[in-house]
Amino acid sequence: MQTRALHAYLRRRNANARHCDVLAAERKDRARIRSERGIRWGERPLKTAA
Template sequence: MGGPPRRLSPDEEDFVIRTATTRPSKLGRPFTRWSLRTLAAYLRKVHGRVIRIGREALRCLLRRRGITFQRTKTWKESPDPDRDAKLDRIHRSLPAQTQALHRYLCWRNTNARHPDVLAAQRKERARTRGEKGHSLGRTPPQ
């Protein structure tokens, strides 16, 4: 194969993956999630072994192994036993237009890659650009 030889052995790669999938707080770090920068810095200072890896090489290694550092969506459930009744009362009190907007936004968020959503987003961007005068090289009004 072409390219430079690998700098990390398979054992070192496994160590990087184990570290990346461990919460930083369990390793004595003062944060809850790794970033590429903090993980690379931690790997350079691990006691007993020094792993020198750049952020881009680290990102590629993690991607090959199916690991991404995207935030997970979290939510909290209410312990209130009357929660559903209260939410129903709130939803019934909302105007019909607000309810329709809420239903649309829920649909749009679950179907973010739907062709209709993408077309509407393109149309909105074109309208906004037109209002700002960015089309056809015109300068926007002051």
């Protein structure tokens, strides 16, 4: 049963795969947004003074 579920999942994922250039552009944009906010890996966002 697990094998069938895994194969069905992989078929669905491969059928709906996005182009690698699109994925790279999205990663780059998310990294830019993180850097603007000053968020680093494993840290909490900086709290702004109210």
